[in-house]
Amino acid sequence: MEGAAIVEAWARRPPGVVGPVSQPVNGMEPDGPDSYGGHVTGGERGADVGILPLDQLLTRAGAAVGRLRARTIAEHGLSATALGVLSALSRERALSHRELAARLGVTPATLTPVVESLAAGGELVRNRDSGDRRIVRLSATDAGRARLTAVSAEVSATIEGWLPQPPADLELLLRGYLCAVVEATGSTSPRYEDGPRQDGAETNG
Template sequence: MDLVTLNDVPMGRLLVVAGHLVGQRWNRFLAEKFNLTQAGMVTLMTLDKDGALPHREVAQRCFVRPATLTGIIDTLERDGLVERQRDDTDRRSVRLAITPAGRERVAAIGALIRAGRPLTSVDADPAKAAVIRAFLLEVIGSGEEPRMIEPTDLPDGQQC
């Protein structure tokens, strides 16, 4: 899809397309620069913030099933970023812990995120960025199903 074909696309569809493309680009960047998936990054950040945790607890905090987390942990452990630790009081229980190499990876990603580099020339403008942020926060926070706004709902007779 080129930008010309997107000019008349409704805002909701543009939001979906933008989210999809940004997600793809972010995942590609994580893989190339940090050798991580999005799921691996979230898992590392959870363990960095919360310390060693049981497998099931990490899965809950990362919003994945325990079975899904197993593969993520296998990869992170293979790469030396996470380790499985047996619980001394209950040998059946396994705790997951971030390694020093994992902490370094989280620190590098965190520094990149905190750098706040604009994604586009539009969000480089503080006034425009504020409008975009307000829009995205309202979309995220509404928790409602998409709905059509009636023309009578718009201020000053604006058109959809």
């Protein structure tokens, strides 16, 4: 559904309908009232999300997209954290375990089993730092980068198939607003969750 039609459909929707009905993608059904586009009626589940305060609406929309994203990634045998690891290591080579955890916003302990699994699958390698042998650096392998590219493309295609696409002018406004929200909440540190950089560039940190 085009962006202009989304606005019109929302204005004309029947009472108790969360939003315009969307079709399942890859056999997945909407998660209920938190899934934008889901057709949910009756009782609390049919509550009109349009009357929620903006902060609550942002939270519910983000949570719904996050669940869809995590579930799509899981279909490819990865967790969102594992995909984040491969993404981070494709952009910044030879990160230490602690540096990698900071990039992803998780604790080093949380990261340990993810790193172990990716290393066992040949998708990352460990090497001693040449300047300080006490430090172990992690790097993505060619196999890890290839998996990142493939899975990221599938995830993006699935989510784009679910989400209503706004017109270009509205998308610019939405992007500007969401970037302002991220900045205002102090969440501007790098987070590697969305796959390889489109320009193919790498940074070192």
